[in-house]
Amino acid sequence: MTSLAEPAAPREAVAPELGRRALSGRRRVTDLVATVLIWIAVVIAVIPIALVMYYVIVKGGRVISWEFLTARIPRQLANPGGGIGPAIVGTVLMTGVASLLSIPLGVLGAIYLNEYGKQGTLARTIRLMADVMTGVPSIVMGLFIYAAVVLSTEQSGLAGALALACLMLPVIIRSSEEMFKLVPDELRQASLALGARKWRTILTVVLPAAISGIASGALLAIARAAGETASIVLVVGLTQRVNWHLSGSNTALPVQIYRNATEPFQAATDRAWGAALTLVVIVMITTLIGRLIASRFATKERE
Amino acid sequence: MTQSFEPAGKLRLRARGFGAASDRSFSALSLGAGCLVLAILALILITTLREAWPALTYSGLTFITSSKWVPLEVNGAGPVYGALAFAYGTAVVSLIALIFAVPVSIGIALFLTELAPKRLRSTVVTIIDLLASVPSVVFGLWGIIVIGPALVKIYNPVHDAVGGVPVIGKLFGEPVSSGRGFMTAGVIVAIMIIPIITSITREVYATVPESEKHAALALGATRWEMIRGAVFPHSFGGMVGAIMLGLGRAMGETIAVALTIGAATQLTPNLFASGNTLASVIALNFGDPGVPPGRSALIACGVLLFAITIVINYGARVVVRRAEIRMRGAAA
Numbered sequence: 001m002t003s004l005a006e007p008a009a010p011r012e013a014v015a016p017e018l019g020r021r022a023l024s025g026r027r028r029v030t031d032l033v034a035t036v037l038i039w040i041a042v043v044i045a046v047i048p049i050a051l052v053m054y055y056v057i058v059k060g061g062r063v064i065s066w067e068f069l070t071a072r073i074p075r076q077l078a079n080p081g082g083g084i085g086p087a088i089v090g091t092v093l094m095t096g097v098a099s100l101l102s103i104p105l106g107v108l109g110a111i112y113l114n115e116y117g118k119q120g121t122l123a124r125t126i127r128l129m130a131d132v133m134t135g136v137p138s139i140v141m142g143l144f145i146y147a148a149v150v151l152s153t154e155q156s157g158l159a160g161a162l163a164l165a166c167l168m169l170p171v172i173i174r175s176s177e178e179m180f181k182l183v184p185d186e187l188r189q190a191s192l193a194l195g196a197r198k199w200r201t202i203l204t205v206v207l208p209a210a211i212s213g214i215a216s217g218a219l220l221a222i223a224r225a226a227g228e229t230a231s232i233v234l235v236v237g238l239t240q241r242v243n244w245h246l247s248g249s250n251t252a253l254p255v256q257i258y259r260n261a262t263e264p265f266q267a268a269t270d271r272a273w274g275a276a277l278t279l280v281v282i283v284m285i286t287t288l289i290g291r292l293i294a295s296r297f298a299t300k301e302r303e
Numbered sequence: 304m305t306q307s308f309e310p311a312g313k314l315r316l317r318a319r320g321f322g323a324a325s326d327r328s329f330s331a332l333s334l335g336a337g338c339l340v341l342a343i344l345a346l347i348l349i350t351t352l353r354e355a356w357p358a359l360t361y362s363g364l365t366f367i368t369s370s371k372w373v374p375l376e377v378n379g380a381g382p383v384y385g386a387l388a389f390a391y392g393t394a395v396v397s398l399i400a401l402i403f404a405v406p407v408s409i410g411i412a413l414f415l416t417e418l419a420p421k422r423l424r425s426t427v428v429t430i431i432d433l434l435a436s437v438p439s440v441v442f443g444l445w446g447i448i449v450i451g452p453a454l455v456k457i458y459n460p461v462h463d464a465v466g467g468v469p470v471i472g473k474l475f476g477e478p479v480s481s482g483r484g485f486m487t488a489g490v491i492v493a494i495m496i497i498p499i500i501t502s503i504t505r506e507v508y509a510t511v512p513e514s515e516k517h518a519a520l521a522l523g524a525t526r527w528e529m530i531r532g533a534v535f536p537h538s539f540g541g542m543v544g545a546i547m548l549g550l551g552r553a554m555g556e557t558i559a560v561a562l563t564i565g566a567a568t569q570l571t572p573n574l575f576a577s578g579n580t581l582a583s584v585i586a587l588n589f590g591d592p593g594v595p596p597g598r599s600a601l602i603a604c605g606v607l608l609f610a611i612t613i614v615i616n617y618g619a620r621v622v623v624r625r626a627e628i629r630m631r632g633a634a635a
Contacts, residue, residue: 027525034527038418041410042427045501048494049434052445108336116330117337126337128620133340135548135616136609137555139582140347143605147350166343173340197322199329227438230557230582234589254440254558261444261562269448276441287436 053280060277063270069278073240073251077260080267084275086242087256091282093244094157094236094252095226098164103218106172107207110214113173114180115202127177133170141166142231155237157250163231168221175217179210212293219290223283229254253279347609355603358384358596366603372568372584374593374600382593384600386607388568392485392578393608396560397553399489399574400496404553405546407493408500413530415501416508435498443562446491451482451563454490458482458575476573483565486574488583491563492553500549507541507626508534540626547619551612557582581608 023031071083109126117123145163153159183206191201207214237249253275260272359366362384369385376382411431415424458478466472478484511534519529535542565577566587579587581604592598 023525027528031525031527034530035418038410038414041407042414044407045411045427045434045497046430049430049437051449052437052441053433055445055449056441105336105339108333109339112330112333112337116333123337126340128617128624129344130340131620132613132616133344135551135555135612135619136344136347137557137582137612139555139557139585140351140605140609140612143351143354143585143602144347147354147602148346151354169343170340173337197326199326202329223436227436227440229438229440230586233558233586254438257440257444258558258562261440261447272444276444279438280441283436283438284433287432291432 056273056276056280059270059273060275060280063274064277068274072242073256075240077263077268077271078265080270082271084253084256084271084278086239087251087253087275088278089242089244090157090160090236090239090250090252091226091254091279093246094160094164094232094250095222097158097161097246098168098225099218099222101161101165102168102172102221106169106218107176107214109169109173110176110180111202111207113177115198115206127174130170130173134174136167137230138163138167138228139230139234142234145231145235150235154247155235155249156247157236157243158246159235160232160250160252161246163235164225164228167228167231168225171221171224172214172218175221176210176214179213179217180206182213183209212296216290216294219286219293223286223290226286227254227279227283229258233258253282348606351602351606351609355599355606358599358603361596362600362603366600367607370568370570372600374588374597376594382597384596384603386581386584386600386604388570389579389581389584389604390607391570392564393554393580393582393611395485395574395578396489396492396564396580397550399486400492400553401546401550403490403493404496404500404549408497408545408549409504409542411497411501412504412508413534415505417526417530417534431498431501434494435502439495439556439559440562442491442495443559446487446559446563447483450491451487453482454487455480455482458486462575473572474574476571476575478575479565479577481565483563484575484577485564488560488564488578488580489574491559492556495556495559496549496552499552500545503545503548503623504538504542507538507545507623510541510627511537538626540622540629544619544623544626547615547622551615551619554580554615555582555608555612557586561586581605 068083069088070085071081073084073086074082109130113123113127117126141163145159145166149159149162150156187205187209188201191205192198196204232252232255236251236255238255239249239251243250257272257275257279260268260275263269362369365383365385367385367387367390369383370388370391371383371385372388373383411427415427419427455478458475462475462478465475466477515533515537516529519533520526524532560580561583564579564583566579566583567577568579569576571578585601585604589598589601592601
């Protein structure tokens with residue numbers, strides 16, 4: 001390279017113009033238009049999120065009070081007053097139970113994919129089907145739980161939790177598998193060489209090494225499940241009171257937003273915005289914790 | 304000294320007894336958890352199809368050829384369940400959503416991979432993540448109360464301007480006064496699918512080898528010519544997959560659409576008119592499904608939706624995976 005640079009001096013006088021001005025007008029304009037369009041695309045994406053957040057915070061903030069967060073749901077949505085206490089309880093209960101069901105099963109499934117099945121036919125099929133399952137519309141999952149559970153029992157919090165668990169399962173499997181992949185093989189080999197059985201190696205060496213990544217993936221899945229509406233609407237029924245039990249009708253924050261949004265009364269609209277702010281805060285906090293854990297994990301990886 | 308080699312016979316390295324059983328049972332347990340995915344998918348198909356069967360046999364082929372949905376008995380004539388209008392609504396809303404979302408998503412993905420200064424990049428990524436985490440019902444609430452009424456103010460002049468033009472004018476007919484219709488639902492769904500299309504196209508663009516981009520630039524290409532000559536040809540398959548995933552998501556979107564589409568059963572070219580989709584009709588009518596087999600007919604809509612989204616998602620994943628493999632080969 002350096003030998004080429006040395007004889008350049010005599011040619012300086014005829015050095016070609018390589019700046020932007022040398023481009024033909026058409027090419028320069030096309031490049032400029034493309035750049036501007038790309039910037040516009042970014043602005044277009046920023047506008048809706050800013051507007052949604054603005055409306056949720058301003059309109060919801062006016063409604064939120066301790067009374068609103070804890071009071072019972074009014075029987076007539078048209079009447080002012082009342083709150084969303086039972087819906088908060090329902091959301092916490094159902095996402096909690098769904099997490100207890102789907103996280104252990106999902107992590108076990110991921111263990112199968114990464115530690116046992118690897119690139120075998122069955123593992124590849126499961127991986128593809130888990131991807132396909134993440135695309136199953138939540139309303140279809142609701143219909144499935146309705147047909148499989150509700151018809152033979154009743155509309156209940158348990159049915160809602162099962163629907164959410166089915167929606168969370170494939171997400172947790174795929175995100176956990178990615179985390180298991182990051183665990184270096186040397187750790188497994190060291191453990192096996194010390195005479196540990198494969199299951200002990202997985203549970204005491206591989207799992208702890210990947211746990212923060214799994215936790216962050218699980219929290220993102222929980223955040224998504226907390227905002228899930230379509231499947232819940234079909235299977236949990238309705239209640240105005242707090243129901244801490246898995247049996248019997250229950251309700252959730254998204255359901256209350258949906259019901260109040262369809263009512264043409266001001267009191268209902270206000271309640272919907274209040275519930276929306278509550279839900280968004282819950283979802284954002286869960287997402288944020290997930291991201292914080294993820295970034296911690298990422299820095300550990302780099303060291 | 305030579306005799307010290309003897310104990311080798313006593314060392315047992317083969318798995319036997321409790322230890323081996325524990326290993327086998329743990330592997331069986333994890334296999335079971337993995338197969339749960341296949342079991343659930345099969346169960347979804349079986350149980351929903353079983354519940355949908357009465358409606359499917361009742362309506363027969365008219366379920367997908369008729370656009371009449373009359374869930375009551377009129378003058379002694381039984382109810383009619385035809386889902387064509389809903390399937391049409393699903394197609395129209397998701398097409399509108401794709402038309403808006405695809406160019407924007409590709410623009411953002413290009414911005415993130417080729418254009419953005421480092422500090423701005425993480426901000427934009429955060430905003431897109433934020434967009435992805437807002438629950439769909441919140442978008443629905445925003446759509447029904449804020450966006451619907453606001454968009455009507457745009458629909459009206461558009462209708463006045465091009466409503467008279469033959470063919471195209473049909474698409475922009477008389478708007479509904481509340482703004483609830485195909486177009487509003489499509490716009491809301493577009494906002495909701497931008498994050499997924501963006502994140503996948505971005506991953507695909509990131510796999511384009513730096514050497515090819517540098518080669519294009521070294522030949523004197525402008526940035527746009529580099530994108531067109533090096534980035535796009537390389538990521539075409541991945542982009543198709545990303546768009547298909549977005550399409551699958553758009554078709555399945557329920558609550559936001561249910562709130563903003565206006566709930567009408569009609570086949571109309573007018574994009575500003577009210578309608579319904581396969582997903583939204585289930586959510587809207589499930590509480591009051593009408594004369595039997597009304598509920599069964601709604602579940603049949605779900606089966607139809609399930610079949611369509613499964614095919615699209617499966618195709619998308621296969622396309623994305625194939626593109627990934629090809630690209631990894633090219634990058635190596």
